[in-house]
Amino acid sequence: MIPELGHFALILAxxxxxxxxxxxxxxxxxxxxxxxxxxxPAATAMALLITFSFACLTQAFVVSDxxxxxxxxxxxSLLPIQYRVAAVWGGHExxxxxxxxxxxxxAFAVAMLSRQLPETMVARVLGTLGLVxxxxxxxxxxxxxPFERLLPAAAEGKDLNPLLxxxxxxxxxxxxxxxxVGFSVAFxxxxxxxxxxxxxxxxxxxxxPWTMAAWVFLTLGIAMGSWWAYYELGWGGWWFWDPVENAxxxxxxxxxALIHSLAVTEKRGSFKNWTVLLAISAFSLSLLGTFLVRSGxxxxxxxxxxxxxxxxxxxxxxxxxxGSSLALFAWRAPKVGLGGRFGLVSRESMLLTNNVLxxxxxxxxxxxxxxxxxxxxxxVGKISVGPPYxxxxxxxxxxxxxxxxxIGPFARWxxxxxxxxxxxxxxxxxxxxxxxxxxxxxYGSWTPLTALGLLTAxxxxxxxxxxxxxxxxxxxxxxxxxxxxxxxxxxxxxxNVAHIGIAVFVVGVTMVSSFQEELDIxxxxxxxxxxxxxxxTFNSVKAVEGPNYVAAQGDFDLAVNGKFLRKMNPEKxxxxxxxMPMTEAAxxxxxxxxxxxxxxxxxxxxxxxxxxxVRVYYKPFVDWIWGGCLLMAxxxxxxxxxxxxxxxxRTSSPVKTxxxxxxx
Amino acid sequence: xNRYFWILGGFAALVALLAIGLGLNPRDVxxxxxxxxxxxxxxxxxxxxxxxxxxxxxxxxVWLLNVWASWCVSCxxxxxxxxxxxxxxxxxxxxLNYKEVRGDGGFDMSKMSAEEEKKLAxxxxxxxxxxxxxxxxxxxxxxxxxxxxxxxxxGVPETYVIDxxxxxxxxxTGPISPDVLGNKIMPLLAELNK
Numbered sequence: 038m039i040p041e042l043g044h045f046a047l048i049l050a051x052x053x054x055x056x057x058x059x060x061x062x063x064x065x066x067x068x069x070x071x072x073x074x075x076x077x078p079a080a081t082a083m084a085l086l087i088t089f090s091f092a093c094l095t096q097a098f099v100v101s102d103x104x105x106x107x108x109x110x111x112x113x114s115l116l117p118i119q120y121r122v123a124a125v126w127g128g129h130e131x132x133x134x135x136x137x138x139x140x141x142x143x144a145f146a147v148a149m150l151s152r153q154l155p156e157t158m159v160a161r162v163l164g165t166l167g168l169v170x171x172x173x174x175x176x177x178x179x180x181x182x183p184f185e186r187l188l189p190a191a192a193e194g195k196d197l198n199p200l201l202x203x204x205x206x207x208x209x210x211x212x213x214x215x216x217x218v219g220f221s222v223a224f225x226x227x228x229x230x231x232x233x234x235x236x237x238x239x240x241x242x243x244x245x246p247w248t249m250a251a252w253v254f255l256t257l258g259i260a261m262g263s264w265w266a267y268y269e270l271g272w273g274g275w276w277f278w279d280p281v282e283n284a285x286x287x288x289x290x291x292x293x294a295l296i297h298s299l300a301v302t303e304k305r306g307s308f309k310n311w312t313v314l315l316a317i318s319a320f321s322l323s324l325l326g327t328f329l330v331r332s333g334x335x336x337x338x339x340x341x342x343x344x345x346x347x348x349x350x351x352x353x354x355x356x357x358x359x360g361s362s363l364a365l366f367a368w369r370a371p372k373v374g375l376g377g378r379f380g381l382v383s384r385e386s387m388l389l390t391n392n393v394l395x396x397x398x399x400x401x402x403x404x405x406x407x408x409x410x411x412x413x414x415x416x417v418g419k420i421s422v423g424p425p426y427x428x429x430x431x432x433x434x435x436x437x438x439x440x441x442x443x444i445g446p447f448a449r450w451x452x453x454x455x456x457x458x459x460x461x462x463x464x465x466x467x468x469x470x471x472x473x474x475x476x477x478x479x480y481g482s483w484t485p486l487t488a489l490g491l492l493t494a495x496x497x498x499x500x501x502x503x504x505x506x507x508x509x510x511x512x513x514x515x516x517x518x519x520x521x522x523x524x525x526x527x528x529x530x531x532x533n534v535a536h537i538g539i540a541v542f543v544v545g546v547t548m549v550s551s552f553q554e555e556l557d558i559x560x561x562x563x564x565x566x567x568x569x570x571x572x573x574t575f576n577s578v579k580a581v582e583g584p585n586y587v588a589a590q591g592d593f594d595l596a597v598n599g600k601f602l603r604k605m606n607p608e609k610x611x612x613x614x615x616x617m618p619m620t621e622a623a624x625x626x627x628x629x630x631x632x633x634x635x636x637x638x639x640x641x642x643x644x645x646x647x648x649x650x651v652r653v654y655y656k657p658f659v660d661w662i663w664g665g666c667l668l669m670a671x672x673x674x675x676x677x678x679x680x681x682x683x684x685x686x687r688t689s690s691p692v693k694t695x696x697x698x699x700x701x
Numbered sequence: 702x703n704r705y706f707w708i709l710g711g712f713a714a715l716v717a718l719l720a721i722g723l724g725l726n727p728r729d730v731x732x733x734x735x736x737x738x739x740x741x742x743x744x745x746x747x748x749x750x751x752x753x754x755x756x757x758x759x760x761x762x763v764w765l766l767n768v769w770a771s772w773c774v775s776c777x778x779x780x781x782x783x784x785x786x787x788x789x790x791x792x793x794x795x796x797l798n799y800k801e802v803r804g805d806g807g808f809d810m811s812k813m814s815a816e817e818e819k820k821l822a823x824x825x826x827x828x829x830x831x832x833x834x835x836x837x838x839x840x841x842x843x844x845x846x847x848x849x850x851x852x853x854x855x856g857v858p859e860t861y862v863i864d865x866x867x868x869x870x871x872x873x874t875g876p877i878s879p880d881v882l883g884n885k886i887m888p889l890l891a892e893l894n895k
Binding site for chain 1: 716
């Protein structure tokens, strides 16, 4: 009964989405205020219905209702409760419903937090979101309903893929989807602006906090996924350039370009068309990502069951959403003014370069992701594009970007002086050079790539700190430094925090790829191995029993300089429901290094008390990778909460900033 | 028309590529074994464990080799299609039961003797076939998966089409769909049997 209620609520939500996607848009066009006023209640109703529907599916999982096909396929009565709840989005149908849930919540948030916007603008934004929701709901209802019944009911569920039975599943997909779907709001603002012809600073100001919020979620979601892959898969890597990872990384790159471009549009009224195009692209790439994951056109570790009808439906949806918005853009864009002029050396030109580099980066990722498909489609053969391609194209694109990141915040709007910037930054540059030359030697070996990584990281960190200190001094007046520092606007502090986050991330990537050590060896109980000064002693393997698996659990002693540090207990798990053994690595995490041991296979299958294949890692600074992402997200959060976004929006003229003042 | 329309053109090209991509199967990795003689083996037959069977015994016939196991969920999906096939088509279908016990993961192999494993495997395979129907002319038992390695099995189920000379002519990875059976396997069988 309850699954039917959930299904019914989903159908009602589809009808509400249709109303939301039509009447308010028409009303805004024809000035019918009664229709315009429908937007907020309709968005609220849609959010309530979908939340209810989602709750119904969750209930089916919690009580293990195996008369629902989706539950029978993705759950099991032995599955611990937290994974039963997370299993709701452990498969195709449920993850689409999660996508939809997020979309309806974003729409609801816009409806609640948009009191200061003109009513017709709200109607257009929510109407656009309604149309997107309508298409997605149709997709769920027609091809992927999670509420299909299985009669007679299965006695036991097939269980959730053991790879997914992890804390990561509980938070990675929701965060990632919040980010993906969040770009729909920036997209809806862009479409609304194109429809109304009101592409101006006010529009950019309204979009900024929403775009930033989506970007923060996406940053956290990607970082969480990367961390999950690192500790759960036991492969020792943190990024694999898998098509699905790329699918989330492309919107992130474009979204990063977008938050910078929006700053220019808001402050200077320039880059309007470009900003709109980025907003459309960020969401389009989110949809493309959904298509790539759901349709099975590419092989990936993330691919769920594939079904060509689903692929065709998403493709049609993609054409409708992206095609119509690009057509609208092509129609409206030529009429949009150019905005303020700027010099060859100026904040604007640097942000433009930043944008171009980020878009080029996204384009190379797109090319690498789709290239195997292209080759296959042309019938030339089957290839796969791997990390060597991406690493080779990424470093040259990212290096100038990181250098610009240090300079950009010091350039004035409109017209800046190179000489002045160089004078301000010369000490920072000298210090960064010293770090780049000295630090790799301290760590053992000097290579150009290590030095380059540390140079850029030090450069970004020093210039960000300098930028902050300078600004505090300028605005200090009679106050103490600390109280002036605390009074800096959120967007300015956030920018510097996020930039330092990038530097921290670069340190992590550089150090781990330069100085990590790994060893694959055979070990018998009683033997030990030394890696990077750490001694791993293999004591024994014993059988342990989990709630829905049996495992061989290794017992290792970790010691450094002869001093015992801790026990490490990696596991090799066999889940009752699966044929694939799972590796649970044991990780000793630390600020400056992780050490890591995982069990492979027993050398002789019939003698698990004997020798085992063991993998041991030493990974310096690896946690800085995710720490950097957290800092970026935190910076984004500060910027998003900047006080000025909560002030009643000014009217539509571009905000004039007096030449020579510096604002983020 | 204006300069912004090139973006639409680019998007149209991307859509065309994706539409073509939908019709392709990225998992359809060409097997190096296609065109080569089927690797030889000599495995006990499920119904008569003291007798064995190998590709040599099938010489002169066009036949299918289907890799299955009772723990394999996708095998259950393709099974009705195989049962239906065996009723309608007079082409011998040989089952290769792959790692019936060790592939399952639910057993502690260290506590099981070879004799126990064999007994359990035969018992499980027989039970599964009597429950779901037996489309196979014969099934041979690959307990330790060695033959599976020779054939490059990397996902159960897999199906091989082998011609009269004992050469592998086609390999299908994953469950057989009615589409694959009707449009690929059947025409190939008809051609080989000409």
